[in-house]
Amino acid sequence: MTDWVKVCPLGDIEEEDVKRFDRGERTYAVYRVAGKVYATDGLCTHEQVHLCDGLVMEHVIECPMHNGRFDIRDGRALGAPACVNLKTYPAKVEDGFVFIQAD
Amino acid sequence: MERRRSDYRLIDGAGERARSLGLVGAHWYKSALPRSAMKELMARRDARAIGDTILWYALILGAGAVAYVSLETPWAIPAFLLYGTLYAGPADSRWHETGHGTAFRTRWMNDLLYQVASFQVMRRPTVWRWSHARHHTDTLVTGRDLEVQVQLPIDPLVLAADFVGLKLAPSEFVKALINASGHLSEEEKSFIPEVEWGRAISEARAWVLVYALLAMLCLYLASWIPLLFVGLPSIYGAWLYNFFGLPQHACLPENVLDHRLNSRTVKMNPVFRFLYWNMNYHVEHHMFPMVPYHALPRLHERVKDDCPPAYASSWAAYREILPALLRQWRDPEFYVERPLPRQRGAPAIAGDRP
Numbered sequence A: 001m002t003d004w005v006k007v008c009p010l011g012d013i014e015e016e017d018v019k020r021f022d023r024g025e026r027t028y029a030v031y032r033v034a035g036k037v038y039a040t041d042g043l044c045t046h047e048q049v050h051l052c053d054g055l056v057m058e059h060v061i062e063c064p065m066h067n068g069r070f071d072i073r074d075g076r077a078l079g080a081p082a083c084v085n086l087k088t089y090p091a092k093v094e095d096g097f098v099f100i101q102a103d
Numbered sequence B: 001m002e003r004r005r006s007d008y009r010l011i012d013g014a015g016e017r018a019r020s021l022g023l024v025g026a027h028w029y030k031s032a033l034p035r036s037a038m039k040e041l042m043a044r045r046d047a048r049a050i051g052d053t054i055l056w057y058a059l060i061l062g063a064g065a066v067a068y069v070s071l072e073t074p075w076a077i078p079a080f081l082l083y084g085t086l087y088a089g090p091a092d093s094r095w096h097e098t099g100h101g102t103a104f105r106t107r108w109m110n111d112l113l114y115q116v117a118s119f120q121v122m123r124r125p126t127v128w129r130w131s132h133a134r135h136h137t138d139t140l141v142t143g144r145d146l147e148v149q150v151q152l153p154i155d156p157l158v159l160a161a162d163f164v165g166l167k168l169a170p171s172e173f174v175k176a177l178i179n180a181s182g183h184l185s186e187e188e189k190s191f192i193p194e195v196e197w198g199r200a201i202s203e204a205r206a207w208v209l210v211y212a213l214l215a216m217l218c219l220y221l222a223s224w225i226p227l228l229f230v231g232l233p234s235i236y237g238a239w240l241y242n243f244f245g246l247p248q249h250a251c252l253p254e255n256v257l258d259h260r261l262n263s264r265t266v267k268m269n270p271v272f273r274f275l276y277w278n279m280n281y282h283v284e285h286h287m288f289p290m291v292p293y294h295a296l297p298r299l300h301e302r303v304k305d306d307c308p309p310a311y312a313s314s315w316a317a318y319r320e321i322l323p324a325l326l327r328q329w330r331d332p333e334f335y336v337e338r339p340l341p342r343q344r345g346a347p348a349i350a351g352d353r354p
Helices: B015-020 B035-042 B047-069 B076-099 B107-121 B125-137 B156-163 B168-180 B186-191 B194-221 B225-229 B239-248 B270-276 B282-287 B293-306 B314-330
Strands: A005-009 A017-023 A026-033 A036-041 A055-057 A060-062 A069-071 A091-094 A097-100
Touching: A005 A017, A005 A026, A026 A097, A036 A091, B035 B293, B047 B076, B047 B107, B047 B225, B076 B107, B076 B125, B076 B239, B076 B270, B107 B125, B107 B194, B125 B186, B125 B194, B156 B239, B168 B194, B186 B194, B194 B225, B239 B270, B239 B314, B282 B293
Parallel strands: none
Antiparallel strands: A005 A097, A017 A026, A026 A036, A055 A060, A060 A069, A091 A097
């Protein structure tokens, strides 16, 4: 089991928005939607574009480049051009900070 | 290096050369905008596109009724020209915007209009969805972008035939027949993932079914008239979207990683902007493809100082393009150079590659 990693204060992520988090050579996208936090790989599985520049609509993140869409709760690709699911990671809020269980 | 039209092929074209030069899937220049502004600009809504779509189809139906009652009169020619222009012209921008998923907030509305508009403009939906994704990844990169309208060296007959609709729809019809038989070309397979091949074939079969029913109706009525209403407008109404679309990239340089250099923003009147769904803001659209058409004028205001000056009108754009086309016909190395504003030192955002 990997350790929980502190990402940022919860207030750094607006409601229904996403923030980029880099750790080592990996990049993640961390979301705040309806009072809960979620984490996925940071790059779209279609053409490796950073999802942190995309649009969050409810529980869907939309890639800023080609409209690849994913459900941030389970990483499901929701239609072309996103055909490969996104990897997700456990995320939580503790003492006002966001943590994710990164690889 | 001498230009060859075969360079534009995805297989055995100039694509590998482009890759070796770092032009494939590369980082493109983007004007710096704060995240809050981008979120506001990317926000989706249904109401505007629903209203525009109802108005568009009302115009098509009205023009169709006029065309029908003018049959066997001299007024039939202008009436059908109007009908076909409304049928196919705006279908291009509706195909485009719904393909990006930005026209409506509600997904099924984008998907439905995408299928219908694809049929009207005659672009196979799945094939062109992937082709257009490539156009955005590798805009005007030779051997990677399938949507380069002015290919060098220029063949004026091909270009003219394309402009008046005689190239796209007939070739798409033949390709749909091939796809309907269960085959995709090697080139199509090179940019469409295998998981999508079945969808492309199913859509082609649906098209063939519609055209078969249309042919039977023509035979039953012993008349070409049904084809004048469905099918042929994709050809005789194509001139409008080509008139709007040619300035997007014509005569601008290939193989540059800056949409300010290889795309044009052209000011248009409100009627043109309704018909074209603001795709005249083309530099802005390429920089930020997820900004809906209704927000592009606002995006333009945000980034215009970081871009070359917009063309004042379609006439202003064509005053540059027509002589440039003639020059490119003689000299394929020629291109129009757009003046970039002095760098503001703004860092690029969005779309950074790892």
